[in-house]
Amino acid sequence: MCAQTETLDTEPDRGAAPIRLDGLTKRYGDVTANDAVSFDVGAGEIFGYLGPNGAGKTTTIRLLLGLIKPTSGSAEVLGADIRDRRALTDVKADIGYLPDSLGFEERLTGRQVLDYFARMRGDERREELLELFRPPLDKRVETYSHGNKRMLGIVQTFMHDPDLVILDEPTSGLDPLKQDRMHLFLEEERDAGKTVFFSSHVLSEVQRVCDRVGIIRDGALVALEGVDDLLERSGKDVRVQLAAPVDEERFATAEMIDVEAVDRTVRFTYTGEPAALLDHLVQFEIEDVDIGDPQLDEIFKHYYGNDAEE
Amino acid sequence: MTAILRLESRKLLRGTLTLTGLLVLLSAFFLVVFPSIQEEAALFEEIYPEYMLELLGIEELHTIEGFLGGYIFPFVWILLAGIYFAYVSAGLISRDVRTRRMDLTLSNPVSRESVVVQKIAALWVPLVALNVGMFAALLAGVVLLGESIDPVSLTMVHALGVPYLLVCAGIGIVFSVVFDRVETAQAAALGLVFVCWLVDGLSHMNPDFEWVGDLTPSRYYDPTAILVHEEYALGDAGILLAGFLVLLGVAILVFTRRDI
Numbered sequence: 001m002c003a004q005t006e007t008l009d010t011e012p013d014r015g016a017a018p019i020r021l022d023g024l025t026k027r028y029g030d031v032t033a034n035d036a037v038s039f040d041v042g043a044g045e046i047f048g049y050l051g052p053n054g055a056g057k058t059t060t061i062r063l064l065l066g067l068i069k070p071t072s073g074s075a076e077v078l079g080a081d082i083r084d085r086r087a088l089t090d091v092k093a094d095i096g097y098l099p100d101s102l103g104f105e106e107r108l109t110g111r112q113v114l115d116y117f118a119r120m121r122g123d124e125r126r127e128e129l130l131e132l133f134r135p136p137l138d139k140r141v142e143t144y145s146h147g148n149k150r151m152l153g154i155v156q157t158f159m160h161d162p163d164l165v166i167l168d169e170p171t172s173g174l175d176p177l178k179q180d181r182m183h184l185f186l187e188e189e190r191d192a193g194k195t196v197f198f199s200s201h202v203l204s205e206v207q208r209v210c211d212r213v214g215i216i217r218d219g220a221l222v223a224l225e226g227v228d229d230l231l232e233r234s235g236k237d238v239r240v241q242l243a244a245p246v247d248e249e250r251f252a253t254a255e256m257i258d259v260e261a262v263d264r265t266v267r268f269t270y271t272g273e274p275a276a277l278l279d280h281l282v283q284f285e286i287e288d289v290d291i292g293d294p295q296l297d298e299i300f301k302h303y304y305g306n307d308a309e310e
Numbered sequence: 311m312t313a314i315l316r317l318e319s320r321k322l323l324r325g326t327l328t329l330t331g332l333l334v335l336l337s338a339f340f341l342v343v344f345p346s347i348q349e350e351a352a353l354f355e356e357i358y359p360e361y362m363l364e365l366l367g368i369e370e371l372h373t374i375e376g377f378l379g380g381y382i383f384p385f386v387w388i389l390l391a392g393i394y395f396a397y398v399s400a401g402l403i404s405r406d407v408r409t410r411r412m413d414l415t416l417s418n419p420v421s422r423e424s425v426v427v428q429k430i431a432a433l434w435v436p437l438v439a440l441n442v443g444m445f446a447a448l449l450a451g452v453v454l455l456g457e458s459i460d461p462v463s464l465t466m467v468h469a470l471g472v473p474y475l476l477v478c479a480g481i482g483i484v485f486s487v488v489f490d491r492v493e494t495a496q497a498a499a500l501g502l503v504f505v506c507w508l509v510d511g512l513s514h515m516n517p518d519f520e521w522v523g524d525l526t527p528s529r530y531y532d533p534t535a536i537l538v539h540e541e542y543a544l545g546d547a548g549i550l551l552a553g554f555l556v557l558l559g560v561a562i563l564v565f566t567r568r569d570i
Contacts, residue, residue, distance in 0.1 A: 065417055068569035085421070085566065093419040103411030105317065119313035120418040156414075 016043050018164045018195040019064065023073030026059055026219075033059040035220040036073060041197055046190050048210030048227065049199040056219040057199040058100060061168050064197075065097060078164055093121050096157035096165040100172070100199075102149050106142035110135045110152050114159065122160040129155045132185060133178070146173035154182065158189070165189075166197045171205060183209045204293045207231055234294055235271035240281065241288035242266065253280060269294055311420055311428075318432030322398070326436040329394050330443040333386050337444065340382045341451040348372050370538050374457040378448065379467070379534030387471050388528050391440060392478040392503045395433065399482030400499035402429040403561075404492045407570045422566045426483065430558060433479055440475075441468045460540070467536045470543070473550035474531040478503050480557025487565040527553065 019041035026034040033056045041047040051057050062068045064077050066088045078094055080087035104113050114126060114137070130137070133151040135144065144152065150173045157165055171179045186196055186209050200206050206213055206227070213230050215223040223230075235257065241264060248261045255272030264287075270277050274291075281289065351371035370376030403426065406412040415425060445468055452459045482499040489495035506526040513523030523529050530546035 062413070065413070067413055067416060089419055089421050091419075092417060095417065097414070097417035099410065099413050099417075101410050103406070103409050103414050105321075105411070107321075108317075116313055116317055117418065119316070120311065120420060 017041060017076075018043055018078055019047075019075070019197060021060070021064075021073070021075040024060065024063060024070055024075050025072045026056075026063055026068060027071045032219045034063065034070075035218070037216070037219075037221045038073075039214050039221060039224050041195060042212075043195050044190060044193050045211045046186060046196040046198055046209055048206035048213040049197060049216065050203065050206045050213050051201060051216035053201055055201075055216045057201075057216060058168055059219070060216070061097075061099075061166055061197075061199060064166065065092075065095075093160075094163040096160065096162035098153050098157040098165070098167045098170050100168040102153045104141045104149065104152065107140060109140050110137040110144070110148075113141060113152060114156060117156050118159070124159070125161050126155065126159040129158055132181060147175060147178065150174050151178070162194070164195045164197070166199075168199045169201070170198065171200075171202075179205075203234065207234075207293075233271070235269045236274070236277075237292045237294040238268055238270050238277070239290040240266045240284075240286060243285035243287055246284060251284070311424060314415065314420065314425060314428040315431050318402070318429050319435050322432055322435040325398065326439045329391075329436060330439045333390060333440065334443050334447040336390075337382050337386055337447055338451060340377075340386075341448075341455060344374065344377055344455060348377075351377075373538070374452055374455070374459055375463070375537040376534065378459075379532075379537035382448070383467060383471070383533035383537075384528075386444070387533070388474065388531065389504070389507050391471075391475055392507065392528075393500050394436070395475045395478040396482040396499035396503040397496050398436070399430065399433065399479040400486045400489075400495040401492055402432075402483060403486040403565060404489055404495040407490070408492050412570050416570070423562050426487070426558070426562050426565055430479060430483055433476075437472060437475065441472070444468065459537075463537050463540050466540075466542050467533050470536060470547050471531060471533070473547045473554065474527055476554040477527040477550050477557065480554045480561070483561040484557050484564070487561045487568070 017040040021037050021039055024034055024037045025032070035056075037056075037060060049057050049060065059068070063070055064075055064082060066082050066085060070082070075082045077088065078091040080091040082088055105116070108116070114123065117123070118126065133154050135148040135152040135155070141149065141152070150170070154170065157167070171182050174182060183205070186198070190196055190211075198206065198210055207230065210227050212226055213223070214221055215230075243264070245264050246261070246266070248259060248266075251261070251266060252259045252268070253272070255270055255276070256268040257271060259266065259268040261267075270291075277291075349372075355371060371380055403412070406415065412425075416422065445464065448464065449459070449461070478499075481502055482495075485495040485499045485502075489498065507528055510523045510526040510528045513519050513521075513526075527550060530543070530550050532541075532543065532546075535541040535543065
């Protein structure tokens with residue numbers, strides 16, 4: 001009944017993989033939150049873990065941290081088997097974790113929160129990080145905006161200079177400027193040798209910062225590939241507003257998928273070269289064009305479609 | 311690794327001060343009425359048969375020792391403070407799990423055993439505050455009433471009450487790791503301590519059911535015996551301490567095995 005996802009992209013030196021999942025499965029009654037998920041995250045890469053909300057991303061992360069126990073299968077984090085509590089506790093000194101919902105002690109100030117975590121695992125990079133991300137340290141966490149909480153979380157995640165960081169929707173709540181700063185920061189950290197596990201439901205974000213992507217849907221890993229391949233395959237979401245209704249046959253090209261023409265508006269997913277699309281469009285009388293990233297669901301529909309259902 | 315202990319101790323400070331203040335105030339009210347019921351108490355003791363009073367745990371009610379042991383301690387210490395300890399410890403784990411704070415805590419290199427132990431250890435704050443506050447208040451009250459009390463037995467009645475409160479905390483921590491909802495854990499812990507107190511009292515009434523009372527923690531802490539007869543039941547205190555350790559062990563066992 002489970003989709004057996006084959007292990008793709010095996011790292012040459014398997015012993016060095018900071019994260020390795022092997023048929024990791026978590027069931028809650030009839031609900032399979034993670035279905036035999038297998039993949040490796042190599043040292044020094046930013047691995048994107050992409051999927052719509054509710055796909056099972058957070059379940060995987062909570063399994064990796066030993067917060068929940070797998071129904072079957074296993075995983076290793078920094079060489080520690082997640083079923084070996086003692087070994088996993090020990091390696092957590094070298095892990096940074098940014099959860100999707102940040103459970104800070106609301107009554108403490110930001111500074112006190114950082115002091116608390118510093119006592120458990122150190123804070124040698126605290127000052128450096130606070131120059132990049134600046135939550136109001138002297139205010140109580142309960143007065144924080146979503147973005148400030150997130151920044152406090154980012155400082156907390158990185159301040160003990162971990163080898164591996166696990167980020168669950170790390171930029172949610174951050175304004176675009178801070179998101180950019182975060183992306184840049186992650187790239188620098190990666191270049192400095194850190195391994196980043198980056199869970200997100202935002203395709204463009206994953207495309208921008210990640211080296212490799214695993215896509216999860218309904219608890220199962222449906223794709224594992226380099227970001228460039230994903231980009232190539234995902235195409236663009238295009239909406240064209242024409243001056244007059246047009247014949248769909250004449251308008252559509254081989255690179256267009258799922259063409260929908262309603263009156264003067266045509267929507268489609270474009271999988272070819274952008275320049276070719278623009279060349280094609282100028283033949284028509286265009287009022288407006290909107291080119292954007294496709295929704296994740298769209299990508300699933302087009303490229304992974306029914307494979308995951310089997 | 312004392313970060314959790316420090317944080318939890320700090321969090322308990324405010325509630326502890328409120329509780330100690332309230333219980334001291336309540337004890338003061340009791341003491342204020344002591345002179346007026348002193349005479350009635352003597353009458354009371356004459357009317358009721360001896361065994362009845364003994365079973366109710368009321369002895370020498372007209373003396374300050376009997377009054378403290380028969381009135382103030384059963385109510386303020388055994389019932390109210392016991393409920394507080396059960397209630398607070400029932401929230402220690404369940405609330406953190408509920409608010410996902412536990413996710414962050416456990417992402418640190420700290421074992422689940424250590425989390426439970428540090429959280430329970432933070433109860434030193436209300437334990438110390440309550441003992442010091444009540445001791446000082448009762449001693450001052452007794453002196454103000456022109457009575458006198460043996461400071462040793464007053465110390466012992468506090469000291470031997472600590473294992474009892476720890477058992478209440480043990481009940482709370484077990485519920486805290488078993489239940490997912492904070493409210494459920496706290497209501498269950500509070501309710502059980504109350505029921506135990508009630509069962510202990512009622513089981514005295516019927517010799518056939520007296521054995522049921524042996525299962526309640528308050529059976530092993532007798533303020534009247536300590537204050538009136540200077541009987542320090544160290545064995546009973548040992549039973550309570552052992553009970554606390556068993557409950558703590560159960561809580562750790564459950565918590566280390568469950569998903570959070």
